Amino acid sequence: MTTARVMQALRRFIARRGRPEIIQSDNFRSFKAAASKLRQLWRHVDVDRVQRELVGHRIHWKFITERAPWMGGYWERLVRSIKESLRKILRKALLDEEELRTTLCEVEASLNARPLTFVGDEHHERHPLSPFQLLTGRAYVDFPAVEAHDPEWQPGGRGPPQWSHRWRYRQQLLAKWWRSWRREYLSDLMQRQKWRSSPAGAEVNDLVLILEDNILRTQCPIGVITELHLASRYQPGSGRRPT
Numbered sequence: 672m673t674t675a676r677v678m679q680a681l682r683r684f685i686a687r688r689g690r691p692e693i694i695q696s697d698n699f700r701s702f703k704a705a706a707s708k709l710r711q712l713w714r715h716v717d718v719d720r721v722q723r724e725l726v727g728h729r730i731h732w733k734f735i736t737e738r739a740p741w742m743g744g745y746w747e748r749l750v751r752s753i754k755e756s757l758r759k760i761l762r763k764a765l766l767d768e769e770e771l772r773t774t775l776c777e778v779e780a781s782l783n784a785r786p787l788t789f790v791g792d793e794h795h796e797r798h799p800l801s802p803f804q805l806l807t808g809r810a811y812v813d814f815p816a817v818e819a820h821d822p823e824w825q826p827g828g829r830g831p832p833q834w835s836h837r838w839r840y841r842q843q844l845l846a847k848w849w850r851s852w853r854r855e856y857l858s859d860l861m862q863r864q865k866w867r868s869s870p871a872g873a874e875v876n877d878l879v880l881i882l883e884d885n886i887l888r889t890q891c892p893i894g895v896i897t898e899l900h901l902a903s904r905y906q907p908g909s910g911r912r913p914t
Contacts, residue, residue, distance in 0.1 A: 678708060688806050695733045748859060753782065756852035760844055774841050781849060784811040785856070786893070789878055797878065799893060875899060 685691075757778065766774060783806065786799030803811040857880055877896045 677704070691730060693731050693733060695735070749856075752852060752855045752859065753778075756848055756855065759851055760848040764844055766841070766844075770837065770841060774844060777841075777845055778848060780811060781845070786880065789893075797893075 757775075761771075761774070780803070783803040784801050786801055787805075788800050789797040790800050791797035801811065803809075860880065875896055875898065879894050879896060881894045
């Protein structure tokens, strides 16, 4: 990865998503060089009213401490889970370049539709807030999904019927990827340390993500813990949510 490619990728991101105020990354050499290029671009801006406004929106690139990769663990683990799930599903997939680009874009949309937190006061008024909403200001709406085990995905024939089969094939791949990645993602969200008391883990009235089968891609069912069942004196064992 060269500095020129990093700059081109950054320009593509800004063209699609808008200019960010802060970029946080590791200490990769190309990232540092790109940050230096950005500073050079802003260094020669004329100081007048319009340019001062633009300078006020300059990009600040923050780097984690050198030789401390664990400081970026929260995004590195997410990236690794995405790579691993894609490698499992796409390793033997029969996709041309255009289909691969389309599939990766749909994977991107599914990831950006995941809930980060909730907005609202009361439980029944809370709504999940996703990266897609932060980027676009609206909720993500996907095309109707195809079941992963749909037998009609096999491509065949020529012309429009084959296009339909290829679409179903890609949808099947996406459904398999979604199940694989979601299971690992929800597992990562669980606390790994041993719970010594309920305040260290789940509590009544906490909102939680629920792992369920047979739901559409990009949908993450939300539950409210109404009761805790202790497995031992110190360790919560299970909970109950409204049905």
